[in-house]
Amino acid sequence: xxxxxxxxxxxxxxxxxxxxxxxxxxxxxxxxxxxxxxxxxxxxxxxxxxxxxxxxxxxxxxxxxxxxxxxxxxxxxxxxxxxxxxxxxxxxxxxxxxxxxxxxxxxxxxxxxx
Amino acid sequence: xxxxxxxxxxxxxxxxxxxxxxxxxxxxxxxxxxxxxxxxxxxxxxxxxxxxxxxxxxxxxxxxxxxxxxxxxxxxxxxxxxxxxxxxxxxxxxxxxxxxxxxxxxxxxxxxxxx
Numbered sequence: 001x002x003x004x005x006x007x008x009x010x011x012x013x014x015x016x017x018x019x020x021x022x023x024x025x026x027x028x029x030x031x032x033x034x035x036x037x038x039x040x041x042x043x044x045x046x047x048x049x050x051x052x053x054x055x056x057x058x059x060x061x062x063x064x065x066x067x068x069x070x071x072x073x074x075x076x077x078x079x080x081x082x083x084x085x086x087x088x089x090x091x092x093x094x095x096x097x098x099x100x101x102x103x104x105x106x107x108x109x110x111x112x113x114x
Numbered sequence: 115x116x117x118x119x120x121x122x123x124x125x126x127x128x129x130x131x132x133x134x135x136x137x138x139x140x141x142x143x144x145x146x147x148x149x150x151x152x153x154x155x156x157x158x159x160x161x162x163x164x165x166x167x168x169x170x171x172x173x174x175x176x177x178x179x180x181x182x183x184x185x186x187x188x189x190x191x192x193x194x195x196x197x198x199x200x201x202x203x204x205x206x207x208x209x210x211x212x213x214x215x216x217x218x219x220x221x222x223x224x225x226x227x228x229x
Contacts, residue, residue, distance in 0.1 A: 033217070042205065042221040058216060090159065101147065101209075103217060105159040 003027065006091050006106035013113050019078040021109050023091030031094050032074040033103070034058075034066060036087040043090065049074055081113045117141065118208050120220035127196055128228050134181070135191045135223045137206030145211035148189045150178070153203040153222070162204075165189055193225075201227045 004025045013019045025032065030051050035043040045058030047066035055066040063085060065077040074093075078085055088110050092103040118139045127133045139148065148165040163175045165182050173180045181190035193200055206220040 035219075040221065043207075043219040045216050048216070088157070102149065102161040102164065103151075104161070105151075108157050108159075 004091055004093050004104050004106040006089075006109050009107065009109060011109060011111045013078075013081045013111065015082060015113060017081050019081050019085075019111065019113075021076040021078075021089055021091075021111070023074045023076075023093075023106055024072050025074075025091075025093040025104070026072065027093060027095075027104070028071060029093035029095040029104075030071075031096075032068065033092045033094075034064075034074070034076045035090045035092065036060070037090060037108075038087050046076065046089075083113045085111065086113045087111060116220075117218040118206055118220040120206055120223050122223045123221075124224040124226070126226045126228055129198060130195055132192065132194045133196055133225065135193075135204055135206075135225070137189050137191070137220055139187050139189065139206070139208045139218075141187070141208065141210050143210040143212050147209045147211070148180075148182070149207040149209070149217070150180070150189075150191045151205045151207060151219075153205065155202070159205075163191070196227045198227050198229060201225055 007022045033048040034046045037043050044060050046064050049055050049068040052071050067075045088108050090108050091106040094103040120137050146167045150162045153159045163178045165173045165180050172182050177194045179192045203222045203224045205222045207217050209217045
C-alpha cells in the first residue's frame with residue numbers, strides 16, 4: 001500500500017513567520033499534490049508537481065510556494081504566514097500508469113497561524 | 115463555477131440499510147475520470163472506487179457501487195448493508211483528461227450510520 005508521510009502533524013505559527021510543510025512518498029509516484037481543506041470548501045489544490053524539479057500552480061497558489069527536490073519529497077512553503085492560512089493541509093501522490101489511477105493521501109497537517 | 119457538486123451536506127441511515135449519495139459534475143471533456151473518497155473521523159482520506167467516463171458498466175467494489183448517468187453528468191455512490199464503520203465524510207472527485215489534470219473535489223457528504 002502506498003505510503004505518504006507528512007510532517008509536522010500539527011503546527012502553530014505566528015503571523016509573518018515562515019512555515020514549511022513537508023511530504024514524503026515511498027511509492028515512486030510521479031505526481032504529487034498539496035491541498036488545503038476548509039469547512040464549506042472541501043479540498044482545494046494549491047500546488048502540484050509532475051516530478052523532481054517541477055512545480056505548478058493549482059487553483060489557490062497565492063501566498064504559497066512549493067519545492068520538489070526529489071521524486072520522494074514535496075514541500076509547501078508559506079514565506080509570510082497569515083491567519084487566513086489556518087487550515088488542514090493534505091499532501092497526496094499518484095500515478096496514472098497501469099490503469100490503476102488514484103490519489104494516496106497523507107494524514108494531514110493542522111496549521112494554526114496566530 | 116463549482117466543477118463537482120454534492121448537494122447533500124449530511125445523511126443519517128440505520129445500520130444494514132442502503133444509502134445513496136449524490137454527485138453531479140461539469141466538464142466539456144469527452145474523457146474524464148470520477149472518484150469517490152472517504153474521510154474518517156481521524157482525518158484519513160482513502161480511495162474507494164472509480165468510474166472511467168468511457169465505460170458503460172457501473173463500477174463495484176465490495177459493498178460500494180456507482181450509479182453513473184452520463185447524460186445527467188451524475189455519479190452517485192451506493193453503499194449497501196451499511197455498517198457503523200461507514201460513518202464518515204464522502205467526497206466525490208473528477209479528473210479531466212485535458213488541461214493540467216487537477217482532481218476537482220466536491221465539498222463532501224457526512225454520513226452517520228445509526229445502530
